[in-house]
Amino acid sequence: MTPSTGPSGTPRRAPAGAAVLREDVTEAIRAAVFEELAAVGYARMSIEGIARRAGVGKTAVYRRWKSKLALVLDLVGAFAVQGLPAPATGTLYGDVRALLEVAAHALRHPVASQVIPDLLVEAARHPEIADTLKAVLLDSQQGVMAQVVRAAVERGELPGGEAEGGGAADPDRALDLVLGPLYWRLVVVRTEPPKGYLDDLARSAVAALTA
C-alpha cells in the first residue's frame, strides 16, 4: 500500500480498522473537482487530474469516493439540499416569486450552469446517472412545488381536484410552468434577462397556472 504524497504533505496513516479522513484534504478535493469540471467538463475529467489539482495522491481521492461519478453526485446532492426552502408567503404569487428567486440564484451557480448540464448529457446515456440525478434534484423541487400548490388550493387560488395528469393542482405541471422559462433563459439561451424579469415571470406563471 503506497501512502499518498503531494504538496500538502503525507497524510497521517489511519489506525488499523478505522478510516480517519482529514477534513482539509476532503475540502481541497471538493474544490479541485469544481475547478476541473469548469475547466475540462465531466467527460474529460479524471481522478488523476483532480488529485493533481488538489495536491494529493490518487489514493486520497479513492479513499473517500469510489468513482468520479460518486464524487460528483455527492457534490450535486449537497448543493441541491441547501438551495430549497419551501416558501409560505400566504399568496401563490408570493410563493412563486420566492421560488424563482432561489432558482435564479441556484441556476447562476457553477454547479447548475456547468455541472448539471454535463451530468444531464451523461444521463442520456447512463440510466443510473439519470436516476440519481432525478432523486437528488427533482424530487426535492417537486416536494416544494407540491406544498406550494396544495396551499394555493386550500386558499382557493387554484382549483383542486385532479392532483396528477395535468390538472391545475398537478405539481409537475406547476414545475414546468414556473421553472421552465427561467431554466430556458438562464441555462439554454444565456442572455441577461431585462430588469424586473422575475416579477414578470412570477405574474406570467400565476396566469399560466390558473389558465
Added chain:
Amino acid sequence: MTPSTGPSGTPRRAPAGAAVLREDVTEAIRAAVFEELAAVGYARMSIEGIARRAGVGKTAVYRRWKSKLALVLDLVGAFAVQGLPAPATGTLYGDVRALLEVAAHALRHPVASQVIPDLLVEAARHPEIADTLKAVLLDSQQGVMAQVVRAAVERGELPGGEAEGGGAADPDRALDLVLGPLYWRLVVVRTEPPKGYLDDLARSAVAALTA
C-alpha cells in the same frame, strides 16, 4: 497525398484544382457522426472514431470538414432549418400550439436530446461554440416568434408598444414562456407528459403572454 481507404472502397481521385466529393461517402460520415454522438458524446468523439464507423479513412472526413466542431455545427444547422416553419393560423393560440407541435417533435429527435445538450456544455467553456449555436438555433426561433407576436399585436390579441425589454410584445420573453416549459419537461425532467399536454401548455402560454 495519401488516398483514403476503407470498406467502402478507394474514392475516385479528384482532378487537380477541383474537389469532387462522393455524396454517398458524405452521407455515411453524417450517419456515423450521429451514431458516435449517441454512443460516446461530443467530448469523447474523435474524427478517427467517426471515420472507423463510417468505413472511410480520416482523410475523407477532413476533406469535407476541417474539425469535429465544424462537422457537428453543420449537422445541427441543417437540422435547425428544416424544423422551423412560421405558423399563420389566424389566432395566437393556434400559432403557439403549432410552434409547440414542431418543437415537441424536434426535442424528441436525437439531435436535440443528445447533441444540443452536449454542445451547450461545450458552449459554457468555448464562446465560439456558444456564438455559432446561438446563430444556428436561436436566431431562427426568435425570428419565427417575432412574426407570431407581431401578428398577435396586429390582431389586438397582445398589447403592442414595447417590443423589447420584457413587454408583452418582446419575442425573447415569448420564447421563454412558450418553449421553456416544454424544454424543461422533455429535455431536463424527461418524464412523459400527460395526454393533452400540448393543448394545456398552449392555453397556459397564451395566458402567460397576456398576463
